[in-house]
Amino acid sequence: MCARSYVTERNSMKRIIHFKMNLDAVLYSTRYVPLESAQSFILKILPQMGWGKSEGDDVILDVGCGPGGTTRHLILSLFSSSSKIFAVDSIPDMIALARKHNSCSQIEYRVANIEDWSVLERWKNQITKVVSILCFHWLKDQQKAFRNVYHLLRKEGEAAFFFALRSTFHASVLDMQNSSRWSHLFNGVENYVPESQFKGYADSYYKKMLEEMGFEVLYCQSVEKIDVFSSEKEYRGFSRLPFAFGMKALSCETRPPASARLFQYTSRP
Numbered sequence: 001m002c003a004r005s006y007v008t009e010r011n012s013m014k015r016i017i018h019f020k021m022n023l024d025a026v027l028y029s030t031r032y033v034p035l036e037s038a039q040s041f042i043l044k045i046l047p048q049m050g051w052g053k054s055e056g057d058d059v060i061l062d063v064g065c066g067p068g069g070t071t072r073h074l075i076l077s078l079f080s081s082s083s084k085i086f087a088v089d090s091i092p093d094m095i096a097l098a099r100k101h102n103s104c105s106q107i108e109y110r111v112a113n114i115e116d117w118s119v120l121e122r123w124k125n126q127i128t129k130v131v132s133i134l135c136f137h138w139l140k141d142q143q144k145a146f147r148n149v150y151h152l153l154r155k156e157g158e159a160a161f162f163f164a165l166r167s168t169f170h171a172s173v174l175d176m177q178n179s180s181r182w183s184h185l186f187n188g189v190e191n192y193v194p195e196s197q198f199k200g201y202a203d204s205y206y207k208k209m210l211e212e213m214g215f216e217v218l219y220c221q222s223v224e225k226i227d228v229f230s231s232e233k234e235y236r237g238f239s240r241l242p243f244a245f246g247m248k249a250l251s252c253e254t255r256p257p258a259s260a261r262l263f264q265y266t267s268r269p
């Protein structure tokens with residue numbers, strides 16, 4: 001989705017929601033190259049929207065940058081060498097890893113929750129481009145986050161979001177959560193299945209929401225994507241990802257069988 005913000009002055013949101021993600025940065029960073037579908041969004045769709053052509057100085061915000069691999073190896077390439085990227089993530093360990101492995105003079109990594117205006121306010125009306133790759137489906141309150149993005153953007157600033165509406169991955173997490181064999185693993189643990197998975201939101205839902213906020217929506221499409229893995233080993237590594245998200249609370253003993261089960265679920269024909 002790519003959108004442009006026109007209206008800049010509105011009352012800022014003062015309500016703040018704090019929530020804690022149990023996300024293991026080290027487990028996540030085993031796969032720091034994004035899925036092919038995300039790469040294609042950054043390297044094909046965004047240039048079609050005119051990103052990557054500007055020679056001016058952009059001030060970019062990458063929301064949910066994780067360990068920074070995507071920011072440094074893909075997003076940075078779209079902007080001129082005098083542009084500046086603020087790359088934020090709500091998990092301090094992610095930012096620590098990003099600073100360690102993907103530091104670069106043009107990128108400044110910071111801890112910030114896109115749903116918490118109090119830490120974002122410093123960039124109000126400052127940002128020319130917001131990009132967010134595979135982050136918005138983790139959010140508790142997407143509407144609030146979109147609105148925050150709106151207030152961060154300069155007049156005619158642009159934002160691009162790539163996130164999952166529904167996935168076999170989330171369907172599998174739900175299957176496990178509902179099975180008597182595995183449900184205990186989810187007691188008191190957030191499953192991070194997005195509302196769009198249950199409610200079947202289509203792209204039109206997001207287009208309408210953003211237009212109501214004042215964005216002009218330039219491109220908004222839901223596309224079914226199949227990410228191909230080069231080997232079963234690579235896929236098994238990927239299917240461990242839920243244990244980086246939300247299931248960190250699992251003990252070392254329960255992780256391998258739970259991971260194997262998730263692998264079985266997600267690889268069903």
Ligand SMILES: C[S@@+](CC[C@H](N)C(=O)[O-])C[C@H]1O[C@@H](n2cnc3c(N)ncnc32)[C@H](O)[C@@H]1O
Nearest residue numbers: 064065066070089090091113114133134135138
């Ligand atoms: C699947 S990772 C994607 C990382 C990176 N964009 C990439 O493409 O590899 C999602 C990231 O979003 C971050 N995240 C989740 N909720 C967030 C929030 N409310 N504010 C900022 N970052 C958030 C997570 O900590 C995680 O690092």
